[in-house]
Amino acid sequence: MFKLVQINLGRRILAHDLLRQTTAANEIDIAIISEPNKNLAKKSGWYTDINIDAAICLPASKHISIQGWGQGNGFVWIDCIKITIYSCYMSPNIRLGEFQHLLNELKNSMATRKNKCLICGDFNAKSMMWNSTTNDSRGDILSEWASELNLISLNTGCEPTFRRGQSSSIIDITFAATNIAPLVTNWRVSEEENLTDHNYVYFDIAIKKDSVRTKMKSRGWRVDTTQMDYFINELRSKLPSREQTLKPERLIENISHACDNTFQRKGIPSDRKKPAYWWSAEIAETRKKCLTRKRNMTRLHKKPNISQEQKDTSRQAYKEERARLKNSILRAKQVKWKRVIEEDPWGLGYKIVMNKLSLRSPPALSEELMLDEAKKLFPQHQKTKWSTTEVRDIIPLFSAEELDRASNRIKLKKAAGPDHIPPEIIRCVAQRLSPICLNVMNQQILKDEFPNIWKTAKLLLRKTT
Template identity: 35%
Template sequence: MPVNILQINVGRSRAAHDLVLATALRENIDIALVSEPNKALAKKSEWITDAKGDASILFINKHIKISNQKKLKGCVRIDTNKMNIYSCYISPNIPINEYKETTDAIMQDVMDQGKEAVIAGDFNAKSPLWGAPLTDERGNYLTDWVATLDLTIHNNGNPTFERGVSKSHIDITMTTNRIAAKVKDWETMDEETMSQHKYIKFHISTMIGEKRQWNKKPYLDKATFRKIVERELKNDSTPTVDNYLSIIASAQRSATMTRKGKVEVQPYWWNDEISQKKADCNAMRRRITRNHRKSPDASTTIMEEQLKQLRRELQKMIRKSKREQWRELCRKLEEDIWGDGYQITRRHLKIIGMPCQLEDNEKIKMVEILFPDRDDQWKRGPLVPNPPPFTKEELDRAISKIKIGKSRAQII
């Protein structure tokens, strides 16, 4: 089963951060690599984030086995049984010396690990090697490391960042040489991200986890069940107990369905209005792109303002939907304390960071270290023959140390 990966810089935007999960679920993504995540949202337990909150990794496919995770300067790394995956971000505002130090830390770790690796993120560097028309000092320095480690660049020349007529190629996907041939279908997605960066999507044709098992068990469509019951009761205003049970049984049979293949999953706040507004943003973006290709004029400026307005409306709709869902959850909690609110709380208490799954040989090694097989480890100390009895003074001192509220008579 290939591993599907989504890469994006969300620019700290809460709305852009929210859309990452919605897009990942729709596109059947296993791992999302996010630069400049929203710091508040990235603190949630399912995100793995570096110390400064500049780079994050989100696992959608929980079957992927992780043996270790490490926070480095400018990136976060997770280790799987087949490869290491790096999510990176280096700010364009830092001095060149600091840029080199951060790049050195990332690439030196790749070298020290000696393992196949995927290195992806916003490096804010320019070079024709990944599609930029010009080269800057940062690009030259990063290119030297690419040559040193024999890395493969997977960018196809399409810009990954757009702001008006300005375009650049600063989001890069690199892999070590042996795994490069397994990277397929690298592309920049032409859709609204609520960020100035584009989604990058690709997959790796290697197994680093178990295949997803989609639930194909029968399930009850509650909305259909309710409609059938209401319709039948409306026709029979005074049903007997037997009739009532018959209506329930018939409605259950009619409303029971079987899931086939992948079930469409979206975040709890997603609705038809948000979906339509996002589609409007996509359509406007494409119109602007087509206009730029021809000859930008006054209509382009008008359309860009319209796109900004659509984005603001989409952002407000997401916030409004989240508030409404929160109020509904609180209302349900008053009715049933063991309902959705309880289940959500349990999930968050259960997951503290991404659990590390050890291989069998690593488990055996850990047990040997914790419980060494040594005969002299558990030898008893010398026994004192006939220990002297305690005195009355020693007993009085012991009683005086008992906490207030304890009965001395019970002790004596």
């Protein structure tokens, strides 16, 4: 099950801050955003349209594989979790002709993937198709466009998605293709305070995460040096009685099993995001009070027998509580930031600064382009014909002194190799079970073999500027 949120942030920085806390608290996988702050949306992990009017953010990006993405005027899309998700925004200030033109661009983008599309955004259009109380020209055009493409409106209920003063409307819409709509569940509008004129829209997509996530396995162990004696005894119990028959592959396998029985595996990164560094119980309480004032104002405006003075009083109380929430967030960010700089500048401070840098996501590469780049990196040459000479001298076997010198040169607290065995374990085995290690290595010399497992390496291409 994937959790999504849809919201228009109105370019407001504090609305971005609250969205970050909201995605962490509700374990949101994908955020679909209209009118993001243009500077904040330039960060890595954000996918935006050409004019940065629509965006998609992946708070859990480490666990979601993106197969591709693209952008246009007023829309951006990503291919992930077996569907294509669109984020859209169409300004209320554009004319009908331009509105139709943007919808045609969106339609052309969907041509090859319309059977698996989820289209979300602020279209600034009203129609009874998505439970609006009135129809307008843009709503008529959009509803005809959706019907032509066999899209279903997922909006349920009459709760407005936009509210400013006494006016309210349903202009944030969620469309889905006919075969995707049954997968979308629990669509709802939330009244919680978000410091914008729009409401959060939450919904879930019923696709198993295990089927689409990048598989992440726990690799390596947390070595406890106080448990080395237990580890050696555990390893001895797994070794065969005849040392001469022990192969390198079997030795590594036995070491891994002994590590499993002795040490804890390194943890797999959690889906749950940490709260914003400035978040506190005080701000949470202020947000709850703000929501109470908001609901009170909404209820009073719906009652016909309430005087205008009472309505104005409730609206003013909500505005004051909302301003108090804004000030609380700004004050908390200033105080916590000073503390972070003093206490943890190269830990949390470094992460915060890096997240604020304008690092755009790399463009998606086609398979042909990736193959072309790989050929440039690894040019093909004619196969070299190596001359061979017969070695008549006897290769000397390894001695215990050589093994001891080599094991002492192993640097500890370094990354493990492809077998994920930490260097601390390798040194311990080489020094405390040196006869076994010598037998394994010298048997390969006598057989004139070099096992493939000792040749295995992982090649990483690092991006340089």
